[in-house]
Amino acid sequence: MFEEDYPLRPFLPADAMALRDLFAQSIDELTVDDYDEDQRIAWASSAEDADEFRARLAAALTLVVQLEGEYLGFGSLKDNKTIDMLYVHPDYAGEGVGTALADALEKIAGARGAEALTVDASDTAVPFFERRGYVAAQRNSVPRDDQWLSNTTMIKRLVESQPKKPLKPS
Incomplete structure (x- = not known):
């Protein structure tokens, strides 16, 4: 299946x-090479409060990929300048779901006037964002419960700055 075949809809x-x-499944299964079990549990626990998680998704522009009743992935754009979350079900990793979501979030941000997008990419997600043209800006250590999780703030310019045209003499 190609990414344009994935139906996107609002959260x-x-x-x-x-x-x-x-x-939780995405964190548990897809990040095992980059984060230990305690780190993955602490990370996934950030969604334990269902109302808080629902409010976080609702506060951003969140897109969902759902096919024949099954959830394949979701992504959210916060303040039109940050990809806050981008998660794909482990069964669909590498099949274009994340690409479809990232394409849509980037297009929406660009259409709304954003010049650049940032993302705090997990160590697992850094290669995905690098392939999309994001550049590492800084490394972060984020406290979560009693664990420290590393990620990388990455930036992608959505519009190239146009050189100023010289004024024509009148």
């Missing part, structure tokens, strides 16, 4: 529980 409050499960 609905009824999606929250399924997306919470997808979030």
Whole structure:
């Protein structure tokens, strides 16, 4: 399946529980090479409060990929300048779901006038964002419960600055 074949739709409050499960499964299965078990548990626990997780998704522009009732992934754009979350179900990793979501979030941000997008990419996600033209700006250590999680703030310019045209003499 090609990324343009994935149906994207806005987040609905009824999606929250399924997306919470997808979030935890994605962290648990896809980041095992980069984060130890305690780190993955601490990271996934950030969605334990269902109301808080639902509110976080609702506060951003969150897109969902759902096919035949199954949730494949979701991504959220915060303040039109930050990809806050981008998670793909482990069964669909590497099949274009993340690409479809990132393409859509970048297009929406650009259409709304954003000149650049930032993302705090997990060590697992850095190669994905590098392939999309994001550049590492800084390394971060984020406290979560009693664990420290590393990630990288990455930036992608959405519009190239145009050289100023000289004024024509009148």
